[in-house]
Amino acid sequence: MRLSTIRTAGRTAAARQDGDELVLLPYADVGALLASGDDWLARAAAVDGERVPLAAASLAPVIPYPNKIICLGLNYASHIKEMGRPTPRFPTLFAKYDGALIGARDEIRAPAVSDELDWEAELGVVIGRSGRDVPTDRALDHVAGYTVVNDVTARDWQHRTREFLSGKTFEATTPVGPALVTADELPAGGSGLTISCAVDGHTMQKSTTADLLFDVADIIAYVSVIITLRPGDLICTGTPGGVGAGRDPKVFLRPGQELVTVVEGVGELRNLVATDGV
Numbered sequence: 001m002r003l004s005t006i007r008t009a010g011r012t013a014a015a016r017q018d019g020d021e022l023v024l025l026p027y028a029d030v031g032a033l034l035a036s037g038d039d040w041l042a043r044a045a046a047v048d049g050e051r052v053p054l055a056a057a058s059l060a061p062v063i064p065y066p067n068k069i070i071c072l073g074l075n076y077a078s079h080i081k082e083m084g085r086p087t088p089r090f091p092t093l094f095a096k097y098d099g100a101l102i103g104a105r106d107e108i109r110a111p112a113v114s115d116e117l118d119w120e121a122e123l124g125v126v127i128g129r130s131g132r133d134v135p136t137d138r139a140l141d142h143v144a145g146y147t148v149v150n151d152v153t154a155r156d157w158q159h160r161t162r163e164f165l166s167g168k169t170f171e172a173t174t175p176v177g178p179a180l181v182t183a184d185e186l187p188a189g190g191s192g193l194t195i196s197c198a199v200d201g202h203t204m205q206k207s208t209t210a211d212l213l214f215d216v217a218d219i220i221a222y223v224s225v226i227i228t229l230r231p232g233d234l235i236c237t238g239t240p241g242g243v244g245a246g247r248d249p250k251v252f253l254r255p256g257q258e259l260v261t262v263v264e265g266v267g268e269l270r271n272l273v274a275t276d277g278v
Contacts, residue, residue, distance in 0.1 A: 001181075004059055004062060004177065005062050005063070007060050012060050013027070015052070015057070020055065030062050030126075031064065038129065040231075065098050066232050074088050074213075076240040078207060080213075082242075087213070091214045097169050100174040102271070106175065109172035110275055112276050113157075115156060116154060116244075117154055117173075117253040118252055120153055121263075122151050122195075123149070123195060125146060127220075127234075127235070130229060136217050136221040137217075139221045140220075142229060144231070146181050148267050150197065151168065152174055152253070152259075175259075175261070177269060178268065186265055192209060194262075197261050199259055204244070205239070206242070259271045
């Protein structure tokens with residue numbers, strides 16, 4: 001099943017994809033659906049309500065207001081190498097806030113204060129069941145599904161300090177979507193999926209999620225020791241090599257460029273870069 005959050009009639013609504021249409025569900029967004037009870041999947045499948053054409057839908061971030069957005073850095077060997085960092089013993093965690101999130105076709109608002117806006121294609125994991133101290137061998141039971149994320153990063157702000165946050169959560173910079181693809185539709189842990197990123201049609205990143213240093217089960221088990229995971233929480237699993245900051249010479253996004261992010265079997269983000277405030 002593919003679930004999206006769309007903007008309609010001055011509000012948002014969760015929707016189930018049915019062919020080339022979206023069936024509106026009686027929930028404000030996909031996060032609200034997931035929080036409504038463990039039988040959310042059966043209820044989402046049973047609704048047959050108002051329909052809108054998929055092609056014309058205005059897609060909001062698939063989870064507009066997660067309780068938590070947990071991100072991983074340095075989680076592909078190729079990215080670790082290009083950034084000149086040692087291989088971490090433990091997951092490198094940071095967070096961002098929901099104001100950073102945009103939809104699959106929305107404009108990325110390039111911060112006027114940054115000259116080093118970079119791309120990071122990522123597999124997103126959406127939690128479907130609460131859990132604390134989750135064992136690794138049961139961690140995938142807590143996954144509702146997967147989505148596509150680009151953790152667009154202001155490198156000059158990220159590198160101002162040892163902490164990542166300031167470069168990672170500028171408002172309206174992180175596209176998420178176009179849908180949540182339920183876990184039963186994909187390989188276990190979302191492993192083995194091709195992940196890519198292109199700028200103005202030029203492929204910058206191409207890898208596979210099988211190359212994650214810490215896989216989805218590892219991440220869920222580790223994070224759940226620290227904090228309770230809740231339905232609708234979004235985990236961004238890290239990016240492969242090919243980022244702009246890892247190139248010689250470095251290359252960064254500019255207003256007017258198009259960023260296309262694809263995860264096989266999950267979907268595509270297609271976002272134009274615009275100057276913030278324009």
